[in-house]
Amino acid sequence: MQTYKAPLRDVHFCVHELFDFVSHYRSLPSGSELGMEEVDAVVQAIATFAEDVLAPLNRSGDEEGAHFEAGKVRSPQGFAAAYRQYVEAGWPRLGNPTEYGGETAPYSLKLCVSEFMQAANHSWCMYALLNDGAIKTLLGFAEEALLQRFVPKLVSGEWMGTMCLTEPHCGSDLSQVRTRAEPRGDGSYSVTGTKIFISSGEQDFSENIVHLVLARLPDAAPGTRGISLFAVQKRVADTANSVRCLSIESKMGLKASATCVMAFEGAQGWLVGPPGRGLNAMFVFINKSRLGTAQQAQAHAEGAFQTSLAYAQQRFAGRSPTATEDAGPAALIVHPDIRRMLLIQKAIAEGGRAFVLYCAKWVDLADSADTHARGRAEQRLALLTPIAKGALSEWATEATDLGIQILGGHGYMKEWGLEQRVRDVRITRVYEGTTGIQGMDLLGRKLLGPLREEFVAFTDEILALAVRVERQRSLAGLAAGLVGGVNLWREITDVVGEQSRLDVASVGAAAVDYLMLAGYVCVGYVLAMSALVAQERLEAGDAESAFYRAKIQTAQFFLDKLLPRVHVHGQSIRNGSGSLMGMDEASFGLGV
Amino acid sequence: MQTYKAPLRDVHFCVHELFDFVSHYRSLPSGSELGMEEVDAVVQAIATFAEDVLAPLNRSGDEEGAHFEAGKVRSPQGFAAAYRQYVEAGWPRLGNPTEYGGETAPYSLKLCVSEFMQAANHSWCMYALLNDGAIKTLLGFAEEALLQRFVPKLVSGEWMGTMCLTEPHCGSDLSQVRTRAEPRGDGSYSVTGTKIFISSGEQDFSENIVHLVLARLPDAAPGTRGISLFAVQKRVADTANSVRCLSIESKMGLKASATCVMAFEGAQGWLVGPPGRGLNAMFVFINKSRLGTAQQAQAHAEGAFQTSLAYAQQRFAGRSPTATEDAGPAALIVHPDIRRMLLIQKAIAEGGRAFVLYCAKWVDLADSADTHARGRAEQRLALLTPIAKGALSEWATEATDLGIQILGGHGYMKEWGLEQRVRDVRITRVYEGTTGIQGMDLLGRKLLGPLREEFVAFTDEILALAVRVERQRSLAGLAAGLVGGVNLWREITDVVGEQSRLDVASVGAAAVDYLMLAGYVCVGYVLAMSALVAQERLEAGDAESAFYRAKIQTAQFFLDKLLPRVHVHGQSIRNGSGSLMGMDEASFGLGV
Incomplete structure (x- = not known):
């Protein structure tokens, strides 16, 4: 009974009326000639894909879950096929550098449309939308040979990237990372250690996987200053690397997404960026993901609002406060307390969208070639990102949870999809740094x-x-x-x-x-x-x-x-x- | 990794130091000679049962879920056996009238110990702890012949009761109830209609079930004044009655509890209380259940606190704010934000316990023979019950949810049981009247x-x-x-x-x-x-x-x-x- 429609009118409001993306694109130091029609065409295309392809797989994916057998992950029915469609449409290329096969588009446009996919199917996005962060990290830190090896495949979507930070004994506190990397003498390294909570650490979407792994060199300093970043492929040429998925987690939500325990057993890897600067490199990925997480949360608020509103309009219970004593039951939406809850959802969905896209404009500037504009934008983003990630994830929990409350007993049942939203959105307050971590970062x-x-x-x-x-x-x-x-x-x-x-x-x-x-x-x-x-x-x-x-x-x-x-x-x-x-x-x- | 210990020290504080139950019992107009040792013996016995029998079945029950096949419900492994143990110990008799086989005990004592069972296994309690409300409703409204027929079996726990209010098209707004009851001419009625969200509408715990069903007589007024209450057995003598379980719901939580769709197809039933007073009778059940729901919520807060505290004491991450720069990671509990979350849980668990037991003392007075004391106590309970039910269920959602936050990624995994608490407790804000309904009732x-x-x-x-x-x-x-x-x-x-x-x-x-x-x-x-x-x-x-x-x-x-x-x-x-x-x-x- 859940349906999802991309909120095109409100996105149009943000993109054209509130923030005037087209003028903004023209003024970008890096230059972008995208016109209104091109912007709207991308928005419409992804909206259709999200509504027609991804949304129908959301509940079935939750029910079926990701499968794990003999080291292999199988995603739920339809997930990998949807990804092939996504790749064939060329969407992974959007917003990535043309020299590696990408198509120019500012980040803000990409973020603008990813809301639809996140709202339609958060689990699917856990597989499909990680590449941009990996690409950006590599572009910022890796040497040309590595770029040539990885980036074109990531840009096309043929390969997919992961971020491997957490270990069994440490999550938020990365100073405790124990994974080791030893030089092999041929310019590559042997990476050994166990990483947990790795989204899509193993999957059936892509032919190869590039793991970005935090690890310590033999002579590394203790603490975070001793951490370096390594790129570890699942397969090197046609040979399997020594990296295995040991199991996938049984979670509250995002059941269709494979959250993997990964064992690196002397796997061949390549150093990305200077030794000891792994956390700096990884933070490029993390900061990108934090704004993305803010949007995931906001997208759930929109999705929950749509379902709650549909129910409140069609379900009859109780007299309207303005009706006479003998009046029959009215649609739920006449009741003040139901409106209170719907409006919380609406305010978070719309206010959150505007806030995320406001931040995205700063990302465009931070991505631009102009050093002065970039410095300024980076400062602003450093301020806004933890706020967006922390506060939106908290409010989205409230907004989805109120969906259950609006539907009452029916909200507690699987049928309407609200309880799934509550379970799925819950992780947004945890991953990419808990709300407490965001608060400490900000303050x-x-x-x-x-x-x-x-x-x-x-x-x-x-x-x-x-x-x-x-x-x-x-x-x-x-x-x-x-x-x-x-x-x-x-x-x-x-x-x-x-x-x-x-x-x-x-x-x-x-x-x-x-x-x-x-x-x-x-x-x-x-x-x-x-x-x-x-x-x-x-x-x-x-x-x-x-x-x-x-x-x-x-x-x-x-x-x-x-x-x-x-x-x-x-x-x-x-x-x-x-x-x-x-x-x-x-x-x-x-x-x- | 979840464990549960009955919070005996804090219960002792409430029972003896804060509220002095033993003196209170002595002063009850209905009289009760329970001494300190007898009170403590009951507390200890149920604590042990909850810790050793119920708690170990909590996660397995969630994983296995209730089964439904060919009209029959099978509860998860161990659930029915635990109930037999509960019945054999004679605990269902506690607090019920001696003339029907009960054992004298004030309600407050019973409520005091039910916290342990609710915290240990909410789903199991959904089967086992409904009888008291059914008994109280029957005692208040049914004629002696019905009392003789039902109450001794309910008091012993051999039979179990349900409350059947909700229909597919109406939940909170009972004025829309459509289930019909037609006189058969032999003093009984034919009850026809569909009821949904019926906890334990069908189960494998007891040999018979007494459904208390809201329905309309042929000449009934529209709205709530036309609703009467009927008692409908699953089996009459040795013959199956025309009542069937059509399906059980797929829910966010309480997966081990069977939430049934029940079809009454001309089922034989008996009128309980006067025609048109069904809602008044049912409200005896509902009000009792509302305070019980407040306690379920509080019990989850306690359970979540215990797990979170254990984790915060054993997991090391981040330097203590008072430590030097080169200090190693400290236990989570040193961090102010972790303490903030633990203390919210603790304040809700302990404050909630004291508040529920404060209310329970008034229930004892409302149950007493003294008309004056009773009237006063009923007023006080009418004021306090919606507050306890509404506010505690809201806070318990917060407290269990913070448990996930304290554990971070690990809290999102099934292993620690916190995500189950979040899913299980969520229904307490909905059933027995949503928070909105409680607020409207109160104000x-x-x-x-x-x-x-x-x-x-x-x-x-x-x-x-x-x-x-x-x-x-x-x-x-x-x-x-x-x-x-x-x-x-x-x-x-x-x-x-x-x-x-x-x-x-x-x-x-x-x-x-x-x-x-x-x-x-x-x-x-x-x-x-x-x-x-x-x-x-x-x-x-x-x-x-x-x-x-x-x-x-x-x-x-x-x-x-x-x-x-x-x-x-x-x-x-x-x-x-x-x-x-x-x-x-x-x-x-x-x-x-």
Whole structure:
């Protein structure tokens, strides 16, 4: 009973009306001549592929799961065939360098359409959409010989890449990586160790796999500075390399995706980038994946909203609050509490989309040839990426979960696909760094450190928008709410700065609250921006007034019902770390 | 890797130190001579049963699931045998009337120990723990002949009861019930209709099943006033009745529990209570189940806390914030954000336990023979039950979900059992009435109506406790926080009262925020009460000082990090229903 339609109207709004991608592409230092029709053609094509090919495989993939037998992974019925279709259409080439067989397109366009695929079938994307990160990492760090060996095959989609970080004893803390790499004397290395949680570590989509593996050279320093990056093929020429999939995990969700335990047993690999710089190289991949994860989460919010809305329109229960005593049952959507939940989903789906695409414009600049533009954009992305990844993954959990609540008992059943969304989206708060890790990155590593100036610039930008919003009298409340949020964000940043001078635990104690507070302000920003554009269209007498009114109403809902949460996060931070750190470790378990 | 230990120390704290059940039992108008040793013996026995028999079946039950074949349900391996053990120990008799074979015990004692079983194996409890509600409903409404027919078999556990409310087209809105009951002329009725979501509608635990079924007599009024209650046996004497299980549901969680679609095809049944009063009778069952559901949720919070704590103590990652740069990785529990999540779980598990047992004392009074005490207690329970059910089920979702977050990628895997807790607990926010329904019941039906006086009495009681807490100088902050919460609760009650005079949507718009606000104050109340008792023990020089200090610290954590959430709920309510109701129904979906 679940269906998925690519939200083309709202994507059009973001791409053309809100962010004007076509002008942005023209102004990119790297240059891009993509016109409106070309952009819309890509959007429409991927939308159709997602709706017609990927969405129908989503539930069957969950039910069937990935198979593992004798070291081989078999993906669920239809998955590999869908990938062949994807490759044949040439889509993996999009946004990759032409010298390796790619087709020019800014990252933002690619991200714009990947929402449809993520919403339609998250598990399938776990196989199909990892290559871009691998390619970018190789382009940034590998020598030409390696580029020639790997990149054309990855660009075409014939081969696929993985990222191999986690080991049984260490995940978030990569300083504990134990996998070893020993020089073979022929320029290659023997890689030995066990990696876990490797998405598509083994699969039946591609003829070969390029594993990007964190490992230590014999003379490596301890900690993260001793970690190097290696590219390890599944097959070298026609010979199987010494890398095996030992098992796949039994998980809460993403059951169609093979999450592999990989054994590297003296596998031949090649060093990517300088020794000891493996984590820097891998972070190219990770940062790309973090924004992608933000989008996966947002895509689930959209998918959950669509199913919930369809149900709320067709299911009848309870009298409308405005009806007379003897009125019959009304559609669920008349009830205020159902609307509250639908609007949370809608605000997260639309606000999240606008926020992700706002970030994507900065990625385009960071990818560009202009060093100055690039530096600036990298700073901005360093600030925004943990916020987008952390906050959107948290909200998407809320949005999908509310889908179950809107459907009641029926939401708990497999039939409507909402419980699958809850299970699938859950990993977005964990992989590519938990919300706690994102919070520490944002607050501890960046805002209390080198990004303070960029933070001021970004919040100034928000305040400038607020001034424009305020000029539209009907949006003055929105402007005031946004300004309140920004001011609180600045104030709390100072509060934690003060706390951290006296209390080493304060940053960790504040991290998640701080990240969420920032998230509300950021999404408030893009929603206010959307409301301003919508108001301008309404004043220009645009015929599509219902769409634009709904945009403004969604922003107003966010202001009334979600933005106030910043105050709880602020208060929680002000209350400090005392009640977290005071309890003895041994006392936690004394109730048993 | 999951283990469960009954939290005996904290239960002892609640039963003896916080609520002094033994004195309470002595003072009950219905009289109960249970001493400390007898209470502790029951607690210990059920704790052992839950730990040794039920907990080991929890994961295997989830993996295997309930089976359905040719109209028969087979429960997972070991489930029915565990029930035989439970029956042979005589535990179903506990708390049921001696004239039907029961053994005297106040409800609170029974609820106190059912936490262990719910935490150990929620699915198993879905079969085993429904009888008390069925018995209570029959005792309240059925004629003596029916009581004689059903109650002794239900009390002994030989037969089991179900509640059959939901139909394919209606769940929360029972006014739409279509199942018919026609008189057969022999005092019995022919019941015809389809019921869905019937837990244990068919099973292999008991030789017979008594379905309590909502249906309409031929001349029934429309709406809920036309609904009557019927008891329909699976087998009448030795003959199969015309009631069949058509299928069982495929669900997010509780996979070991059979959720049945039941077809009543002219099944012979008996009227329970007067015609048209079916909902009143069923609400005896429902209210009992609502407090039980609150406990199921709390039990999951405890279970998730135990697993998360074990992991946080044994897994090493990241430096302690107080360590030097070159320190090695420390146990997760040193990290502030991990502590934040563990303490949320702990506060919900312990605060929830105290709140449920506080409610249970009122149930004892409501069950008593004294009419005055009963009326008062019923009022108090009418106020507290939706809060306990709604808020605890919401928090338990948060607490179990944080378990996944604490374990990171490992939490997403089946191995540790946390993802199962998330899936299992999710239904507690839905069945026995969604959180929205609880909020409307609390606010719309009760606090803006007949229970206003009881609300004042209850909040006065909290304020009186705050005065006592404040006298302990070290707890003054706790008292002030509690008073702030109570005052906000009162104020917001007036705000909604005002809004509702002008805006019919305001109550529905406020319902869930209101319920959650009330929940924080209620749990703040019992945690402050706990802190006061703990402080008194510390001052008396009790040797177990770490336990009591942790009690106070948990209350302080709740005050610092969770209680501030009341302000968001308050602000959201103040912002009214405008941004929920303004959007046209057709505009919600315009983004597609």
